[in-house]
Amino acid sequence: MALTVRRSIIAAAFALAVAPAVVAQERSITVASTTSTEQSGLFGHILPIFTRETGIAVRVVALGTGQALDVGRRGDADVVFVHDRAAEQRFVAEGFGVERRHVMYNxxxxxxxxxxxxxxxxxxxxxxxxxxxxxxxxxxxxxxxxxxxxxxxxxxxxxxxxxxxxxxxxxxxxxxxxxxxxxxxxxxxxxxxxxxxxxxxxxxxxxxxxxxxxxxxxxFNQYGVMLVNPQRHGHVKAAEGQRFIDWLVSAAGQRAIADYRIGGEQLFFPNAAQAEPTS
Amino acid sequence: MNDLSAAFGTAVGMIAAGDAALAAIVLLSLRVSFTALAIAALVGLPLGALLAVARFPGRRAIIVALNALMGLPPVVAGLLVYLALSRSGPLGPLGLLFTPSAMIIAQALLITPILAALARQVLETMWEEYEEQLRSFGTGAARAVPTLLWDGRFALLTVLLAGFGRASAEVGAVMIVGGNIEGFTRVMTTAIALETSKGDLPLALALGMILMAIVVTVNALAQGARDTASRWAG
Amino acid sequence: MRKPDSILPLVAEGLSFAAGGATILEDISLSIEAGGPTVIIGPNGAGKSVLLRLLHGLLAPSAGTVRDAGRREVPGPAQAMVFQRPVLLRRSALANVLYPLRLAGVPRAEREAKAREALALVGLAQMADRPARQLSGGEQQRLALARAAALGPELLFLDEPCASLDPAATRAVEEIVAALAARGTKIVMTTHDLGQARRLAGEIVFLHRGRIIERGEAPAFFASPATSEAKAFLTGELIW
Structure with a gap:
């Protein structure tokens, strides 16, 4: 009896250990972004719309802009969506990001x-x-x-x-x-x-x-979005990531951003089409 | 006091409402911590038993190292796992960073030394009792390890609970390697940290109460099983 | 009489044992031959238990050697030991007896029958599924005997097996020991109970202050001890 108990314990432990590996492979991208976009609830509002349209799930890791760019540099995200224009331009110039797009300002x-x-x-x-x-x-x-x-x-x-x-x-x-x-x-x-x-x-x-x-x-504080350079990190989901970026700057994406309000107040102002407001 | 009762009310309300997002977070917390515990037990308990039984050069050094590693700051464990699993790290091709697997690895790394060190203490006492008899049977160290693990199963349950407690209460490591991604890697502790940073202290406290309730329940179940079974085995 | 693969005689030569600067045994030479039980007696602190452990191989001597005729590893399945306080595994009575059988590589199919037979020998057949540590003191010691006897050892060491038992339990243990001896198991035991020594012993080894003072057939020893120390010990005088 003791032996069967031990065997079933080992079997259960094994089943638990391999369980995480068999999670269904869904289409998803990882986005390194900022606490301001995540904690303000903006992502909670716009991401379901994007996922509904494209079937791509977006996993957001919310960090400070500097850390988020570092995550992109290491290749641990597919898309970086942050707000520090100088640092973002450096990120692209160094070859870590493909192209920086204006999205919105808050x-x-x-x-x-x-x-x-x-x-x-x-x-x-x-x-x-x-x-x-x-x-x-x-x-x-x-x-x-x-x-x-x-x-x-x-x-x-x-x-x-x-x-x-x-x-x-x-x-x-x-x-x-x-x-x-x-x-x-x-x-x-x-x-x-x-x-x-x-x-x-x-x-x-x-x-x-x-x-x-x-x-x-x-x-005013400008947000930009960049695809992590797939030539530097081969595993980057370039097609899905680009799809997300294209959607953010599209009419539908910009409208979704503009629609998000807390207590009637608009938090983010889409400006993909225009130049950054001068300060 | 007002905050506390508000938090308690929130906690009860969330449980009563059967909040689906909350349930998913709770289930992920349990899955991550129990899996980490299982892996850590497979490594840590035999290691602890071996240290209790065998005498070999370097044994003292390993024990000192394990005792020291019991105090390993979770953030450091998290960073080590982060650097290892990052796409730019040695295990990058596995693509495990920001997944539940990464969180399991970090927690397992964190609690394996705890299980090994505590198991050694528990089993060393048992070994003092058993040593002559087992040597009389001609039991070698390799054979004594499973014997002690089985005979010490009730005492080791307490060790496992200590490991589970540490794993489920931990936030620093899983935040770093999991990324606190909503619906994917968000667990109780990272949710609590998030609500705290959003300044929603009553909600954070309510989540904390639910976490405590889970940990208390797990402990009560395990202790109940232990008491029943150890009354049997004496 | 001697089987070719027998471990007897077990021969100790010039055994000394010291621990922490104190000499516990000094220059012991002793041959354990097949036959009736060898009972080691002597006052407390004479070194009886240490001698048993040296013979069994649990302790390494400071000087001297212990050799068995078959040059087997010591300890091994040909010999077993029962301690004053039985160390029972935290399992059922049956599982306790199965343990050394599995260790000795007895085929799975034969193990349980052998174990149940050993339990029957000590009168614990009905207790097979009881947790070992919940048995009474006497039952625990009988279980330890069953466990030691299950492999059919040629040589069985008993260290004060009845020291913590009441008279009824002592009697039960003695009956089992006598039965094992009658089956041809060589018994080597220590006791501080002279009555028990008289009842069980084939030969007596009288140990005093780490040395063998006297050794002889039990009836002769009890009838007329040769040394003044043995005489004093038998009459209950305090010697040391």
Whole structure:
């Protein structure tokens, strides 16, 4: 009896171990993208539409833009869909991506505590607002994670003529994490923070934070999409990946993006046809 | 306190509603952790038994290494598996990164040292009792290993539960190698991390409660089986 | 009398054993011959258990040798040992007896019959499916005897087999030992129970402070011990 028990345990263990390998092979692509597109719910809205039209399942790995580009470099995704134009152009120039396409832009906001120690609420001049935050040495939480939003934040500091590194260890706090954790930190510390509107709108733990600066042209943030170069990584599902890219920039894809709203607010503005808004 | 009761209400509501997405996440969590546990047990338990029984040069070093590896940070295990499975890594052609298989490998890597180290401790005590008798039978080390594993099965169940607990509670490694892909590699822990980062703390807490309920249930079932069976075997 | 493949006589020459700086046995030479049970007696700490373990091959001597006539590996299926506290596997009584049979390569088809026969010999036929560790102390020791006897060893070592048993259980064990001896199994046992030694022994080895002081046929030894130490021991004086 003991022997049969042991045999069936081994058999069960074996069956469990091989089970993952026999998952049905479906048509799917892996997309390395950003937390802002995933956590805002945009993908949850548009991907089912794409899958319904094409039968291709899209698996999204949501990371910071820098990490997402690294995943593409290593060949671990078929498509990269991020928001840091300079880094994306480098990615294509180095031969990791095939061709960069404009897809949409979203807009960033500066959130801050109701007490507003830097007195910037209502401003439309982000550079000036950041200068005042630095002057007041008011706490500011930075993503610090090479994400697209982090890159945008650093560009804005540059425009403001402030080197935030001087406030490191004091009022300038780099958390090295995604948008959500950074917002949680800012909420807990009553700090200012640069966030994308999508994540902000779906973020539930705002506590004392509210939007203090918005609708500045410099807060627009362009998203691009690229196929990972199949000549560099032979296993890339080029046909399916290209299909996804073509759909994103097509009328149907652009409409799906424009249709996505939270509380009536549009989060992403399709602009595949036009040039990037100047900042 | 308010948050806690809200979370509890959410948790009960989700279970009562039989949320399909939640069920899929729960099932994937169980499948990944149990498969990892099975693989780790096939490697770790015999290794632990061998270390309890055999005396050979390097044995101390292996034991020290295993004890140290029990504290292996999940993120490090995740990174190692990530680099190995990445298309640019040595096992890249298998195409396993960002799949449940990758998560299984990472968890198995994480808990094999735990199972081996704990099994060695448990079985070494048993070996002290058995050694003379088995040597009198002429049982060599190779034969003593399965004997100890079988006779220690009830004590080893506790070891397996420790491994299962660690695997199912782990988030760092599966996040890195699984990618937390909705409907494909999202498990309880990565879902909790995601909801936390979205600031939906009550939902995150509710998911945490459900995870705890699952772990408690698994433990209760295993302990119940153990108690019944060990009362039989003495 | 001697079978060609017999392991007897088992011959120890110049055996010494020291542990942690203390000498436990010194210069023991002893030949275990076929025949009635050899019973090793002596005060506590005389080294009786260590001597059994050296003879069985569980311990390696500091000096000297143990050789059996067949030059078999020691221990091996031709000899078995039962300990003061039986070490039973966490399995059924039957599975405990099957274990050494499987180890010795007894064909699967014959194992169970042999095991049940051994259980019957010790009166545990009805207990075959009971968990071994839930048997009473006496039943556990009888099971250990059945397990040791199942392979039909030529030589059986018993280390204080009744030290923790009540009189009824002791009697049951003694009957089994006598039956095994009558079947031709060479018994070598230690005991601190002089009554038991009288009842079972063919020959007596009297051990004191790590040395063999006296050895002889049991009736002669008990009737007229040759040494003052043995005399004192038999009359119940405290010697050490």
């Amino acid at each position: 807009d960033l906001v500066v959130a801050g505590p109701a007490a507003d120690p830097a007195a910037i609420a209502g401003s439309r001049d982000t550079a000036d607002a950041l200068r005042r935050v630095a002057a007041a040495k008011a706490p500011f939480v930075s993503r610090g994670d090479r994400s697209g939003t982090h890159a945008a934040e650093l560009r804005l500091w540059q425009l403001a003529g402030v080197d935030p590194a001087t406030g490191r260890g004091a009022w300038y706090r780099e958390v090295g994490q995604g948008m959500g954790p950074a917002l949680n930190t800012a909420a807990a510390q009553n700090a200012y923070i640069l966030a994308d509107r999508g994540t902000w709108l779906s973020f539930r733990n705002r506590q004392d934070l509210g939007i203090v600066v918005e609708r500045d042209a410099r807060l």
